[in-house]
Amino acid sequence: MKVALCVRPDRPDAVRAARDAAARMRKAGHEVVDVNLDTPSAGAGAKGATIACILGGDGTMLRAARAMSPLGIPLLGVNLGRLGFLTTITIDDLDSAIADVAAGRHSVEERTLLDARLVRAGRETPFLALNDVVVARGAAVRSIHVAVRVDDDPLVVYWADGVIVATATGSTAYGFSVGGPLILPSSRAIMLVPIAPHLSFGNAVVFDP
CATH class of the missing domain: 3.40.50.10330 (Probable inorganic polyphosphate/atp-NAD kinase; domain 1)
Structure with missing residues (x-):
């Protein structure tokens, strides 16, 4: 082997x-x-x-x-x-x-991965993530606008420090620390949760792909 x-x-x-x-x-x-x-x-x-x-x-x-x-x-x-x-x-x-x-005495548990793309100045950089992908304000001490679309349809615009998109595996990490729910690790669900939202929708959203 x-x-x-x-x-x-x-x-x-x-x-x-x-x-x-x-x-x-x-x-x-x-x-x-x-x-x-x-x-x-x-x-x-x-x-x-x-x-x-x-x-x-x-x-x-x-x-x-x-x-x-x-x-x-x-x-x-x-x-x-x-x-x-x-x-x-x-x-x-x-x-x-x-x-x-x-000896074949084992089982395999499948987990969801996120396939992310960062597009900047016409260049696309791919990322894979088992836990989460974060869009955040960086070093600047100010909130940012983050427009979220699902299947190319508008969902919400956040005025916040950022947003977290997490897998079920990642639901126990950063997303949980800002108020997101815990999700069964084997689930294919994806969680969206804002970071310190100001005067905007502040609840986590869970999608079933």
Whole structure:
């Protein structure tokens, strides 16, 4: 079985854990590739992997989701950080988890991704996000107007610090901190919630795509 071990090189604990795990996996007969999540083409080396093991915290998991999603490789989060909403096992459980995957004793839970486009000065930049996409005022200390359209139909114009568009996975993060609802992680729903709205519609809106 081909396994991709994904880390951020600025996390020495993750680099050490990945090196030790790779040695054990190779000894067990698995093919292992190391993936540096800080490189633009991070997912290239993982092509054909059965599973990608993400060693770190939720931030590392979010970065890995962007890199691996075009390849359709399932992710297994190994918690080395403080927050573990997205990471499901500890480093002590990794060997047994890999054995279960190799034997087919596992299930895959699908999560929704956001496909965003930033258009500026005629140039379009694509983004993928597992948690949320935020349009905000930046460093300026003032509110901004944000016009929201759904399927090209006008919905609302916010006068606010910004707006958050979040997946169900991201509903526990920034959106929740500004008053948005919690959504079952497996849901395909998308949440829209304003940040500090002034004299405008202030409730979150949940869409079922």
